[in-house]
Amino acid sequence: MELTNGATKAGDWRNYERVLLPPIRDLHKLEVYENEANGYNRLRDVLENDDWTPESVTNEVKTSNLRGRGGAGFPTGLKWSFMPEPDDRPRYLACNADESEPGTFKDRQIMEYNPHLMFEGILIAGYAMQLDACYVYIRGEYADWIRHMEAQLQKAYDKGYVGDNIMGTDFSMDIVLHKGAGAYICGEETSLMESLEGKRGYPRYKPPFPAQKGLWASPTTINNVETLAHAPLIIENGGEWFANTGAEAHPGPILYGISGHVNRPGVYEYPTGMLITDLIDEVAQGVIDDKGIKAVVPGGCSVPPLRGDGIDGVTMDSESLQEAGSMLGTGGMLILDEDTDMVSYLRRVTHFYQHESCGQCTPCREGTGWLERIVTRIDEGEGNMRDLDLLLDLCDQMEGRTICAFADAAAWPVRNTVKRFREDFEAKCKPSVHPTGADLSAAGATAA
Amino acid sequence: MSHFDIERPIVKLPEQQPEQQIPDEELVWTDEEQERIEERKSKYPDPKSAIMDLLWMAQEKYGYLPPEAIRLCANTLDMDYARAYGVATFYTQYYKEEKGKFVLDVCTCFSCQMMGGYDILHYLEEKLGIHKGETTDDGMFTVEEVECLGCCGSAPMMQVTNGPYVHNLTKDKVDTLLDDLKDGKMPPFVSVTLPQDEDEMGGNRRSDVEATETYQTPPRSEAVK
Numbered sequence: 251m252e253l254t255n256g257a258t259k260a261g262d263w264r265n266y267e268r269v270l271l272p273p274i275r276d277l278h279k280l281e282v283y284e285n286e287a288n289g290y291n292r293l294r295d296v297l298e299n300d301d302w303t304p305e306s307v308t309n310e311v312k313t314s315n316l317r318g319r320g321g322a323g324f325p326t327g328l329k330w331s332f333m334p335e336p337d338d339r340p341r342y343l344a345c346n347a348d349e350s351e352p353g354t355f356k357d358r359q360i361m362e363y364n365p366h367l368m369f370e371g372i373l374i375a376g377y378a379m380q381l382d383a384c385y386v387y388i389r390g391e392y393a394d395w396i397r398h399m400e401a402q403l404q405k406a407y408d409k410g411y412v413g414d415n416i417m418g419t420d421f422s423m424d425i426v427l428h429k430g431a432g433a434y435i436c437g438e439e440t441s442l443m444e445s446l447e448g449k450r451g452y453p454r455y456k457p458p459f460p461a462q463k464g465l466w467a468s469p470t471t472i473n474n475v476e477t478l479a480h481a482p483l484i485i486e487n488g489g490e491w492f493a494n495t496g497a498e499a500h501p502g503p504i505l506y507g508i509s510g511h512v513n514r515p516g517v518y519e520y521p522t523g524m525l526i527t528d529l530i531d532e533v534a535q536g537v538i539d540d541k542g543i544k545a546v547v548p549g550g551c552s553v554p555p556l557r558g559d560g561i562d563g564v565t566m567d568s569e570s571l572q573e574a575g576s577m578l579g580t581g582g583m584l585i586l587d588e589d590t591d592m593v594s595y596l597r598r599v600t601h602f603y604q605h606e607s608c609g610q611c612t613p614c615r616e617g618t619g620w621l622e623r624i625v626t627r628i629d630e631g632e633g634n635m636r637d638l639d640l641l642l643d644l645c646d647q648m649e650g651r652t653i654c655a656f657a658d659a660a661a662w663p664v665r666n667t668v669k670r671f672r673e674d675f676e677a678k679c680k681p682s683v684h685p686t687g688a689d690l691s692a693a694g695a696t697a698a
Numbered sequence: 699m700s701h702f703d704i705e706r707p708i709v710k711l712p713e714q715q716p717e718q719q720i721p722d723e724e725l726v727w728t729d730e731e732q733e734r735i736e737e738r739k740s741k742y743p744d745p746k747s748a749i750m751d752l753l754w755m756a757q758e759k760y761g762y763l764p765p766e767a768i769r770l771c772a773n774t775l776d777m778d779y780a781r782a783y784g785v786a787t788f789y790t791q792y793y794k795e796e797k798g799k800f801v802l803d804v805c806t807c808f809s810c811q812m813m814g815g816y817d818i819l820h821y822l823e824e825k826l827g828i829h830k831g832e833t834t835d836d837g838m839f840t841v842e843e844v845e846c847l848g849c850c851g852s853a854p855m856m857q858v859t860n861g862p863y864v865h866n867l868t869k870d871k872v873d874t875l876l877d878d879l880k881d882g883k884m885p886p887f888v889s890v891t892l893p894q895d896e897d898e899m900g901g902n903r904r905s906d907v908e909a910t911e912t913y914q915t916p917p918r919s920e921a922v923k
């Protein structure tokens with residue numbers, strides 16, 4: 251596969267050629283992957299070429315400045331270097347294919363259309379960190395895709411690409427597919443490990459961090475599917491190539507999932523750092539019926555929604571989005587048109603968190619329930635202005651006070667939707683009444 | 699129920715030991731299943747980690763997971779019943795109660811909500827004369843509201859009995875689906891094409907799956923809750 255998009259900056263995205271999901275028919279088949287996409291040659295190079303050592307592979311990933319695509323955006327090379335020196339314990343990789351963040355549907359495209367790229371990435375990561383096995387945790391709903399991947403994985407095993415003495419070298423690594431059974435929280439890395447061990451998916455306290463004490467008390471690294479799929483491309487084209495693609499501080503190709511009120515939703519591969527307006531107007535061919543944009547949720551349901559009137563000039567990378575008051579998250583964008591009622595949007599979002607909280611921490615278990623109850627009350631016209639402050643107060647009580655980041659992820663959209671779309675909420679609240687009985691709404695008071 | 703009461707996933711503790719549903723003689727694994735169990739156990743450093751696989755197998759075998767099925771899994775792995783029960787009750791895809799022959803899991807999470815997921819849910823409820831969470835009297839259909847299924851581009855969508863996804867739902871599509879299911883026809887696996895594939899390679903890139911479907915914009919729903 252010839253890569254011509256050497257230094258594609260996001261600006262000339264129109265000329266971008268896909269590398270994660272290149273336009274090759276039947277790429278999911280091993281033969282096609284081998285013959286037409288340089289398949290497993292990157293792994294061969296790493297294993298057979300003496301220039302590559304575990305350190306130099308990790309350094310190449312550091313040079314690429316690849317940042318995790320699972321939501322937190324943590325630098326991948328740095329994460330790999332956290333693994334301790336080998337001791338007598340086995341060492342594991344957990345590939346996070348739980349993909350349950352609402353609005354996110356990108357990892358499945360890799361699993362369906364280019365599964366061997368993911369396997370090859372896993373093996374390269376395994377070489378770099380000197381691992382024994384990788385467990386791929388796939389959400390149980392993806393039953394059809396799990397079967398699809400099992401068949402492809404078996405072919406890779408049969409060819410000697412996975413398993414003992416890979417390609418005749420002394421590097422051995424197993425890949426095991428593990429089927430989840432429906433729990434959003436299992437996407438959180440420590441919950442994922444608990445679930446893999448065959449327990450309830452309760453997140454663990456950190457420290458100890460997974461690199462010290464992860465799966466079965468052994469050193470473990472957790473990476474997202476898309477993150478790992480980048481590894482063979484970085485080996486082939488060099489870390490510099492990756493670092494020069496897209497946004498400087500958050501570079502590389504990325505899968506954008508676009509859903510909601512657009513004419514052409516779907517998963518698109520482009521460089522990071524694209525203008526949100528380009529993605530909506532050109533890539534997704536605009537909003538249905540040419541309506542205005544009320545809000546954009548740029549990276550899955552946990553990130554704060556942006557106001558439609560504030561997206562001009564904002565690009566899809568962590569720096570620009572942070573400045574605008576949101577996050578890149580998973581890159582799963584939801585576009586909401588001008589007719590959307592943000593109260594009913596938030597009602598559904600809070601319901602999600604209430605349903606998915608694992609219940610270990612009181613602020614999260616109770617807090618998510620209260621958030622839903624209060625937003626529901628407002629949505630049904632029974633709320634009052636004080637409820638808006640109560641919601642913000644509740645968010646204060648939840649953020650940073652729990653075992654895992656779920657509670658923060660539940661609080662962020664609430665805090666920012668109430669703040670940024672306050673008019674929607676006020677319109678649904680009962681008029682404020684002063685303790686004396688006077689109706690203050692006419693005087694323009696916002697809080698009683 | 700006032701609207702301040704929300705549904706909570708409370709684990710119901712039986713007041714008395716529920717009656718055994720599966721007779722003892724059926725509570726055994728076949729040789730084939732036994733083989734699969736051994737294979738799964740060998741994949742993990744701790745064989746008990748295979749509990750999720752075993753619960754899946756038991757559910758496929760018995761349709762759902764009454765206590766005796768969970769106990770069978772626990773015993774097979776030499777594990778405490780309480781721990782296996784804990785796992786079975788943590789994950790929503792394990793059915794703790796008997797469900798209809800077909801379980802219709804309608805996604806109403808935020809992308810689907812915006813594209814009319816609730817219209818589909820309400821239409822199903824009306825058509826089948828049941829509320830979400832209930833099963834029709836003939837035991838054919840259970841309707842459920844589920845969280846994001848990771849297919850938001852083809853919203854609104856649903857999953858049938860932990861299996862195939864059905865995309866870009868409309869009321870007509872729901873009618874057809876129900877008719878097919880009544881005839882015992884499960885919907886086929888449908889690969890949803892990537893828009894860039896449509897532009898660059900004319901649509902479906904896989905030659906091994908029959909049914910393909912592009913993302914389409916379904917009629918915009920008025921109801922968003």
Ligand SMILES: Cc1cc2nc3c(=O)[nH]c(=O)nc-3n(C[C@H](O)[C@H](O)[C@H](O)COP(=O)(O)O)c2cc1C
Pocket residue numbers: 317318319320321322323324326329346347348349350351434435436437438439440472473474475477478654655656659
């Ligand atoms: C509540 C919660 C849910 C998460 N869900 C997912 C998920 O579904 N998929 C995923 O890859 N990462 C998910 N993450 C992020 C993981 O914890 C972890 O950061 C990520 O898998 C690391 O991989 P990366 O460095 O390659 O991004 C979630 C995090 C939290 C707090």
Ligand code: SF4
Pocket residue numbers: 435452453606607608609610611612614615652653654655656657
């Ligand atoms: S924050 Fe919520 S989801 Fe995370 S461990 Fe605590 S209760 Fe569970």
Ligand code: FES
Pocket residue numbers: 352353354805806807808809810811845846847848849850853855
């Ligand atoms: S919101 Fe329905 S599939 Fe994601």
